[in-house]
Amino acid sequence: MAAQQTRATIQAQGDYYLCPLSAVQMPPAQLQQEVAAQREQGARLVQVKRTDEEGKTTCIAQGYESEERFRVQLDGQTQTWTERRLLIQSVAATQAAQASLQSRVQQAQQVIDELMVRRQGKPRLQTRSAVEEAINEILTRFRCEGLLRVQIQEYTQEHPVRAYPGRLTGVRRTVTFTVACSREEEAIAQAMGQLGWRAYATNHPTEHLTLEQAVEAYRDEYLVERNFSRLKGHPLSLAPLDVQRDDHRVGLVRLLTLALRILTLLEGVVRQRLREQQEKLAGLFAGNPKRNTCQPTAERLLEAFREVTLTIVRTLHFAQRHVTSLSSLQQQILTLLGFSPALYLQLADDSRKFA
Known part of the structure; x- marks a missing residue:
């Protein structure tokens, strides 16, 4: 766009x-x-x-x-x-981004400080160009170019070599390097301000x-990708798709697509009614009953009805039904959706009707 x-x-x-x-x-x-x-x-x-x-x-x-x-x-x-x-x-x-930058600088500084530490099986860098190349690779890997000051000190040691039959006395030179790394605070501060x-x-x-x-x-824009996430993941779980027949595949996709439309409509209607009435819903968040919101998700709205139970007791002569009483939150959600709580109570209207 x-x-x-x-x-x-x-x-x-x-x-x-x-x-x-x-x-x-x-x-x-x-x-x-x-x-x-x-x-x-x-x-x-x-x-x-x-x-x-x-x-x-x-x-x-x-x-x-x-x-x-x-x-x-x-x-x-x-x-x-x-x-x-x-x-x-x-x-x-x-x-x-600033926390990430500080972490990268710290990690790069630690890796550079340990660059010349001798360890078993670790190859030793024998030339200055090899040391500089390794340092540049570290700075590039952690994206810290210009944020660290690295100083390389070169030391040369000479060791006399004894003469052996057929070989004269000589001198063996060994070159070692030390690396000192420090932060460029001004450059880091400038980089932090640009994030x-x-x-x-x-x-x-x-x-x-x-x-x-x-x-x-x-x-606050509408994100269509959120519906894709719902369809493929929780709560509809379309992916992975494991069916044996094509008609099963088509039917399952259509069924879950209908469920997605219901979730989207349910959420949109409740949010619109709350916005029109300038109200908020409280009690949707577990562990924080006083927290309220004017933009509840469909998943949290349905979660509020999780403990609703319909109990049916059948005998030879009658069937008795009992439904859990609705809480004030559940009644408020049904009202926002345009449903009367009486619809829910009708599930138990014929509790004493003879079979």
């Missing part, structure tokens, strides 16, 4: 787009240059804050905004428009979609 021709087509149709720019449209070096330029210009750094289900407000992202004028040839016509560029740094992604940034593009006017709203809209 981030392809320039695609964005131009959407603009030509009078529609709006909001999409992240890939490394093709926005190379990492260019992204860092634009972020640095915004900082040098003293541009306003906008913070995006979100209030969680417990009422705690935290900053989830921050970023800058700029504009770029585009002129693209599309189907023989020139499309001209102004695109908003949103440079966003996710707090969670930055923290994870977590990503560029987004939109043609939506600022008065209708602010930077904060754009971040929230993209994070």
Whole structure:
């Protein structure tokens, strides 16, 4: 979607787009240059804050905004428009990337420090070029180029060799190396500040979609991949598929597809009703009954009915049925789905009907 021709087509149709720019449209070096330029210009750094289900407000992202004028040839016509560029740094992604960077630097430093340690079966590096090549390989493997300062010390020792019949006295030279590794703190700090940034593009006017709203809209977008995950994994478990006949295969796929539609519809209806009524559901999370949510998953909604039991006692003359009483949470879920709790109680209406 981030392809320039695609964005131009959407603009030509009078529609709006909001999409992240890939490394093709926005190379990492260019992204860092634009972020640095915004900082040098003293541009306003906008913070995006979100209030969680417990009422705690935290900053989830921050970023800058700029504009770029585009002129693209599309189907023989020139499309001209102004695109908003949103440079966003996710707090969670930055923290994870910084932790990963620190871990890689520490691991690389440890491996370099142990490079010249003698161990049984470990080949000894006998030339300076071999040592340098090994160090470069380590830095490349841990992606720490320029973040560590490595010093190589070379020592030459001479040992006299006794004369033997037919051979004169000589001197044997042995070259050994030591490696000292230290952190480049300034380079590490600079690299840490460049992590977590990503560029987004939109043609939506600022008065209708602010930077904060754009971040929230993209994070809350509908992900069709989530349904694929449901279908292939828990709870429907389509993969792996092990059947003997083709009609079984077709039937199973169709049955699970219907189940997927029911799960999606159930979840969507409850979320829409909660949003309309500005309410939240509490009691869906095991071990935390006070935690509430306005975006429950279908799996958690169904889990709330796990302890429901229908008991049937049959004798020669009658059959008696008994159903577990509904909790307030279960009644609330049925109401949100548009069902009356009376439908559930009807399962035991004919409990004293003679067989």
